[in-house]
Amino acid sequence: MAEVKPKTKTKKTRQQDPEGTKRNITEVAMREFVNRGLSGARIDEIAANTNTSKRMIYYYFGDKDRLYLHCLEEAYREIRDGETALKLDHLTPKDALKKLVEYTFEHNNNHPNFVRMVMIENIHHGSFIDRSDIIQKLNATVVNDLEEIYLRGVEEGVFRKGIEAIDLHWHISALCFFNVSNRDTFTKIFEKNLNSDAEQAKLCQQVVAMIMRFVAA
Amino acid sequence: MAEVKPKTKTKKTRQQDPEGTKRNITEVAMREFVNRGLSGARIDEIAANTNTSKRMIYYYFGDKDRLYLHCLEEAYREIRDGETALKLDHLTPKDALKKLVEYTFEHNNNHPNFVRMVMIENIHHGSFIDRSDIIQKLNATVVNDLEEIYLRGVEEGVFRKGIEAIDLHWHISALCFFNVSNRDTFTKIFEKNLNSDAEQAKLCQQVVAMIMRFVAA
DNA sequence: CTCATAACTAACTAATTAGTACATTTCTAT
DNA sequence: ATAGAAATGTACTAATTAGTTAGTTATGAG
Structure with a gap:
């Protein structure tokens, strides 16, 4: 059941925050893509500007193309x-x-x-x-x-x-x-x-x- | 006198053709840039589609940015x-x-x-x-x-x-x-x-x- | 003819960069 | 409390790719 997303029901003192992490990555990636284009965008640069690491980008989005597609959909x-x-x-x-x-x-x-x-x-x-x-x-x-x-x-x-x-x-x-x-x-x-x-x-x-x-x- | 361009006056059987080479590179580069964007364009791909070599791109245009600028000016x-x-x-x-x-x-x-x-x-x-x-x-x-x-x-x-x-x-x-x-x-x-x-x-x-x-x- | 220089070739390098392996921590359900 | 899964951090690798080195060939002036 890899698709089951843990909804952020309980907003107490949690240190793991998958939705927040995804959102954070998306925002930073969007900035990078709109400023440099798809090929010009750098995954390392995106990673450096998130609160998390490059590993998490690949963990949640798979690869650069899928991250871009996600940003495109988000923009729409x-x-x-x-x-x-x-x-x-x-x-x-x-x-x-x-x-x-x-x-x-x-x-x-x-x-x-x-x-x-x-x-x-x-x-x-x-x-x-x-x-x-x-x-x-x-x-x-x-x-x-x-x-x-x-x-x-x-x-x-x-x-x-x-x-x-x-x-x-x-x-x-x-x-x-x-x-x-x-x-x-x-x-x-x-x-x-x-x-x-x-x-x-x-x-x-x-x-x-x-x-x-x-x-x- | 590096700037003196040998004008193609005598169009006999010449094997060297600087103007033609430049034109050829520009055409191919333009295709690559408009299809893939500046960062997406690949110098190797451009080189492969010219009649000449990658070395000549650098010989005439210096670097990728200047090649791009040349294409931009050419388009205008x-x-x-x-x-x-x-x-x-x-x-x-x-x-x-x-x-x-x-x-x-x-x-x-x-x-x-x-x-x-x-x-x-x-x-x-x-x-x-x-x-x-x-x-x-x-x-x-x-x-x-x-x-x-x-x-x-x-x-x-x-x-x-x-x-x-x-x-x-x-x-x-x-x-x-x-x-x-x-x-x-x-x-x-x-x-x-x-x-x-x-x-x-x-x-x-x-x-x-x-x-x-x-x-x- | 010959010599200086421009035009050109092929193989190479150094850096960048997308993507991964592996280990660890946090959370959730029982 | 604990097992299993999800989330995360660190350090690495494999490929790609811009740019170069070290030379050869053609050309045109004298």
């Missing part, structure tokens, strides 16, 4: 976990879409780890996503929510017909993702600091405007 | 070299902008090496761009062209006021870049094949629409 889980609380049903289609776009913009901005893990995954041609059962299941929601809003808008005559929800999601993602993924090179090449709150607020507003105008009837 | 050079022939001056602002966006979309699509090198560079926080004198100089043109078109459009009353050319460039880049950079993960997660010509044509048209509507008066 984190970003999707925060996504439920929007309550868009009782808003007008326009307001709902606006809120969704603003939210996506902020969300990408607040989760650079997610953005960077996806970048890394694309460098590796998405080969780890293939192997993950979990990630597939985490993504239906966004497009469904979006489709609902869009169809409602079309029905009410405020959105034009003929757009597919997934395409809309594609464009929203593009604008919000790129803002985080390419900030380093863009900032350096065009010598424009995009990190300030004011600049980000302006960009967010522009992204919203772009999407709203795109779907407008 | 390639993409900027193709950019001159647009001739947007005698078009209406709308047509000119449309053409520029279409062109950017196609150009990113046709130069995945460029897109992927920029992705890799962002993973590494743009640290190599810092070290490159060349790349800085290659980027003024796009934004200038765009600004000219935009200002002309504002003057003629077809574009609204208050948009900065660099922001416009930011959004165009986002939409066109993401289309290439994130295709692997997006395709796999949403199980939608975006590689077909029809799908790409649709996306391109939508990107154009999005930008045109965004700037419309």
